[in-house]
Amino acid sequence: LRYVAIANLPIYEIALCATRQRETMSTHQLTPPSEVDVVWLKRDVRLHDHVPLSLIAARGSCRPCIILYLYEPDQLSEKTVHGSHVAFVNEGLVDLDLKISSSGRSSVAEVVDGCTIYSHQFQCLTVCHAGAAFTLRTLHRQRPIHQILTHMETGHLRSFARDKAVRRWCRSNNVPIQEFDQTGVTRCLSNRDDFSKNFNIFLDRSMPETPTAEQLTGMRQRLIDIDKEGIRLHGRCLTPMKPSDMQEIPLEHKNDRTQRQYGGEGKALGIVQSFLS
Numbered sequence: 001l002r003y004v005a006i007a008n009l010p011i012y013e014i015a016l017c018a019t020r021q022r023e024t025m026s027t028h029q030l031t032p033p034s035e036v037d038v039v040w041l042k043r044d045v046r047l048h049d050h051v052p053l054s055l056i057a058a059r060g061s062c063r064p065c066i067i068l069y070l071y072e073p074d075q076l077s078e079k080t081v082h083g084s085h086v087a088f089v090n091e092g093l094v095d096l097d098l099k100i101s102s103s104g105r106s107s108v109a110e111v112v113d114g115c116t117i118y119s120h121q122f123q124c125l126t127v128c129h130a131g132a133a134f135t136l137r138t139l140h141r142q143r144p145i146h147q148i149l150t151h152m153e154t155g156h157l158r159s160f161a162r163d164k165a166v167r168r169w170c171r172s173n174n175v176p177i178q179e180f181d182q183t184g185v186t187r188c189l190s191n192r193d194d195f196s197k198n199f200n201i202f203l204d205r206s207m208p209e210t211p212t213a214e215q216l217t218g219m220r221q222r223l224i225d226i227d228k229e230g231i232r233l234h235g236r237c238l239t240p241m242k243p244s245d246m247q248e249i250p251l252e253h254k255n256d257r258t259q260r261q262y263g264g265e266g267k268a269l270g271i272v273q274s275f276l277s
Helices: 002-007 011-030 051-058 083-101 132-142 157-172 192-204 213-222 265-276
Strands: 036-040 065-070 125-128 145-152 177-181
Touching (some): 036 051, 036 132, 051 145, 051 177, 051 213, 065 132, 083 125, 083 213, 083 265, 132 145, 132 157, 157 177
Parallel strands (some): 036 065, 036 145, 065 125, 145 177
């Protein structure tokens, strides 16, 4: 009352201003964060012939995005997994991260060798050591997912169970997920007689366009910095995870194979080119 008397304002105007201020503050606090597109890499870490990355890069949308790779405990515990498989994927992850961060100008074959690959700091990829459905649920609670783009993976039974669990979560949370055919092999067919028809459709389909340097730059600018956004994801990996640090892999399978094929799309394309020339 003393303040009202000094200000020489009617008390109803003071109350009205205070109410509007509270409503403004409440509206600001309750404004939901913008939705995000998620590219879930699974085991395809190429830049060429990669439908999800091609769509995200060429979409022309201002929607933020995340490129997600997961070291999934349930998949790593599959008895067929070997440390060399993880090392191969790690080389591909570093290759892809370098290409996106440099707009396609660098590759792991040029920059990183097998001895230093584990010192690479991920710049564009969000990598976690956690389950797929768990990570997507955790992310969705903090930043609503607009859609998930990924490949239809073919593999062992655990990968099939994982995919079904993710699809169930997507249905229950109204999150669209698109799984693009990668090999011509289609999962969940109600009738196997349709395989030939679907396979021919896959063969006749044109390859997705490889993102240009300009498109990669635009996509990179839309990538979410989860640290700055305050997004907390379990098992976050800032660098590639060593097979020796994965408890899911038996001790006798943690080692690498010295004469295996080196991972990374840049290295693979170089070998193809040397063969063709």
